[in-house]
Amino acid sequence: MRETFILPDFKPLLDVSGVNCDKVVVVSIVGKTPCNSMGLKVKSVGRVFTAGCKTSEECFIEGCYDEENQIIYLHLHSLLDTDLLIKRYESLVERCNNERKCDDFLVINDEIKSSFARALLLLIHISHIVILSHPGWTFDTSYIQYFKAVDNLSQKKVNKITEALKEIEGLSPDWISNGRLCTPRFIFYFERCPKGIYNLKKVEHNLEDRIYHILKKTRIISSFGSSLFAIPMNEEFVFISSEQSRDRLGEAVRGLIQDCQPGGVMQVQAPFCSQPYSERHFLKFLQVHIKQARSKGFNDTGSSSRHQLTQPTHFELPTLQHWIDSTKVIYDVVMKKGLISSLCTDTRFSEQRCLKVLPLALARYQENLPPHYPHAEHDRRLSMALALFNAQARGPVFQQYVTKLKADCKAHWENGRQQCEAASMTGNPCKLPKHTSEQEHMSGFIYKAICDCGRKIGPREDPYNAKQANYLFYQQISRECICSKLERISFPVFQPSIKEYKAATLKETEEALSVLSDRSNELTPENERGLFRQPSTTEYLPGMLTLSSPPGLLPVYSSWSLVCLGPSSLYSHNLGLSESHHPGFLNSTNYLLPWDVTVYSKAKMNWVSKYSARGRRGRPAGASPQFSVKVFIGVEYECSSGHRFMLAAPDKILKATPGSIVKDTGHKIAESDMPLYYPCLCRANKLAQLMRLHVVTPKAPVHCTLDPKVQPAPGAPIFISAVERPTKLTQSAYWVMRLPYVYVADKEHYPQHMGAKLLQGVFGVTEIE
Numbered sequence: 001m002r003e004t005f006i007l008p009d010f011k012p013l014l015d016v017s018g019v020n021c022d023k024v025v026v027v028s029i030v031g032k033t034p035c036n037s038m039g040l041k042v043k044s045v046g047r048v049f050t051a052g053c054k055t056s057e058e059c060f061i062e063g064c065y066d067e068e069n070q071i072i073y074l075h076l077h078s079l080l081d082t083d084l085l086i087k088r089y090e091s092l093v094e095r096c097n098n099e100r101k102c103d104d105f106l107v108i109n110d111e112i113k114s115s116f117a118r119a120l121l122l123l124i125h126i127s128h129i130v131i132l133s134h135p136g137w138t139f140d141t142s143y144i145q146y147f148k149a150v151d152n153l154s155q156k157k158v159n160k161i162t163e164a165l166k167e168i169e170g171l172s173p174d175w176i177s178n179g180r181l182c183t184p185r186f187i188f189y190f191e192r193c194p195k196g197i198y199n200l201k202k203v204e205h206n207l208e209d210r211i212y213h214i215l216k217k218t219r220i221i222s223s224f225g226s227s228l229f230a231i232p233m234n235e236e237f238v239f240i241s242s243e244q245s246r247d248r249l250g251e252a253v254r255g256l257i258q259d260c261q262p263g264g265v266m267q268v269q270a271p272f273c274s275q276p277y278s279e280r281h282f283l284k285f286l287q288v289h290i291k292q293a294r295s296k297g298f299n300d301t302g303s304s305s306r307h308q309l310t311q312p313t314h315f316e317l318p319t320l321q322h323w324i325d326s327t328k329v330i331y332d333v334v335m336k337k338g339l340i341s342s343l344c345t346d347t348r349f350s351e352q353r354c355l356k357v358l359p360l361a362l363a364r365y366q367e368n369l370p371p372h373y374p375h376a377e378h379d380r381r382l383s384m385a386l387a388l389f390n391a392q393a394r395g396p397v398f399q400q401y402v403t404k405l406k407a408d409c410k411a412h413w414e415n416g417r418q419q420c421e422a423a424s425m426t427g428n429p430c431k432l433p434k435h436t437s438e439q440e441h442m443s444g445f446i447y448k449a450i451c452d453c454g455r456k457i458g459p460r461e462d463p464y465n466a467k468q469a470n471y472l473f474y475q476q477i478s479r480e481c482i483c484s485k486l487e488r489i490s491f492p493v494f495q496p497s498i499k500e501y502k503a504a505t506l507k508e509t510e511e512a513l514s515v516l517s518d519r520s521n522e523l524t525p526e527n528e529r530g531l532f533r534q535p536s537t538t539e540y541l542p543g544m545l546t547l548s549s550p551p552g553l554l555p556v557y558s559s560w561s562l563v564c565l566g567p568s569s570l571y572s573h574n575l576g577l578s579e580s581h582h583p584g585f586l587n588s589t590n591y592l593l594p595w596d597v598t599v600y601s602k603a604k605m606n607w608v609s610k611y612s613a614r615g616r617r618g619r620p621a622g623a624s625p626q627f628s629v630k631v632f633i634g635v636e637y638e639c640s641s642g643h644r645f646m647l648a649a650p651d652k653i654l655k656a657t658p659g660s661i662v663k664d665t666g667h668k669i670a671e672s673d674m675p676l677y678y679p680c681l682c683r684a685n686k687l688a689q690l691m692r693l694h695v696v697t698p699k700a701p702v703h704c705t706l707d708p709k710v711q712p713a714p715g716a717p718i719f720i721s722a723v724e725r726p727t728k729l730t731q732s733a734y735w736v737m738r739l740p741y742v743y744v745a746d747k748e749h750y751p752q753h754m755g756a757k758l759l760q761g762v763f764g765v766t767e768i769e
Contacts, residue, residue: 350395
């Protein structure tokens, strides 16, 4: 009867008869297996197992008790077995990514080797015979590293194992003091035989000499004192299987296909069925060692040299119950998770190399650092540090130290060296150290800007809010100019009636967000009762006024300006705008354009302007009286260097020959959408912004009107100067309307966009009532 189990669960063995009296021999199987072997080592012995029980462990020991022969077989399954490695591959990748934050298999390989070494140490402490199986025919010298690591770990754990064994009743003092049954005997099994070999026994003897020489030179086995394990001097301990390696799964599939052919005969044979013993069979080889263990035990360390030990080494055949109890306590001491540093050679080298390069890379990052710097500079320096680290660091922990380098550089930057970087209304970052919201921002950019009337050029600090850009700057520069003394048409703004007034909360779902039509100036309680509202005195409009602003809300300040420079005689169409009164204009661009408008008159009725050709035409009988007026208009653009120019058309800069009459007319700029931004002719190739509208009104009995509507981006709200539109201008005067520098609706800011435009219909003429 055979009972299988997985350490440390011994429940199947507790019901075995003779558990307290049977003396057992423990045989363990360790090593590596190739693919398609189902993880079984030493096939003739491995058949007693279930070929890998269903368990999620990556390293486990499967056991089988041969009650008839009183032999316990232990089979170590680990990720050194190719089949198990393939089966656990996905979980290994997940662990590597999630736990170690790394994609290098060598990092996880340290855990695989450490788990194997701990399991090997356990088997050395609870076994009499350990079979080391290898899929090739040469000794794998990588085991030397495992043996040394296990030996060091054994010396560290021996006292704990001894203390744990003292708690078990009935154990012999020698067993307790040694911490194990005996110094186990290692025998070596090689699954493949080299080709062209006729005297296999000679090959085995040569391999025995080579293995003994390697183990002796590396001091794995010793002639004096206790060794980790021993090899027999007077017995054969190497067995090379002469059975050729077979792909049993492939053979089974090919046989099935062949048997399914017409005339084929189905022959079913289990891939791992028991085979009759031959002259060369490993079980016969193994029985020699088992019989010796059963009869006189092993004294291999004493016979490993010419000098015999005065006292024989300890060897004991335990009862099944004592073996179970001792295995449990040794398992608890040995099989604790953790890395064995002597096995982590790849990662230790990598870690030492990375630790050496890390301060050099950090020093490269910190080299000639300014007191504070922006995120872009941090990224640039981090790239330099990473380039140095990439060139000199190596190994599986490389990625972990890359993460640490990034974290250290970021921590150095965030330790009082961060630049504020808050974007101004023109998109420039603040160059001050990172500060609280109470402190004002400063980008360091100074622009040249012109006042409301156009007579004064002054420095403008890069603005960080709409009020500073559209209102405060012009208030300040007006004190140095005559702007404050000129006649001005003021636009309605919020007038509070209480001290604790606040910004209105705008909700798009409210019915009050009805879009204002172009007939806003005609709304009265009688004709549009649902849209008309008295201006609020407790809540103000948080942004600038747009066509979609709720009725009854006004801004705290006006972002627009409309001033009268004086009488219309200030402008001479032959001379254009004088440099003394309008500085900064590029050559031959300082002219206004004549706009001839025909006005149809009717008693007690105002007429929107109609455009016609110059001169009067014949008027049919019964037609309304008409007359023609000449208005001079201009759209002025201004760049951040203080350069100014006029446009003659949406895509054409005005160019006039000095001393001659301007050939262009104002029809194109009056009838077209004008771009809000246009490339300046200066060397810097900057964008100029539409900032002023010029109107010289005639002496005729008409009102020239201004109704600017600006859309700063496609799909953006349309900004207007006032709810009551259009704005009427007085006769025979020179008027200048200054447009906003920035456009902010509610809390949304619209930066420079080449699709921004001033919509047509800005200029108009109506008859005086």
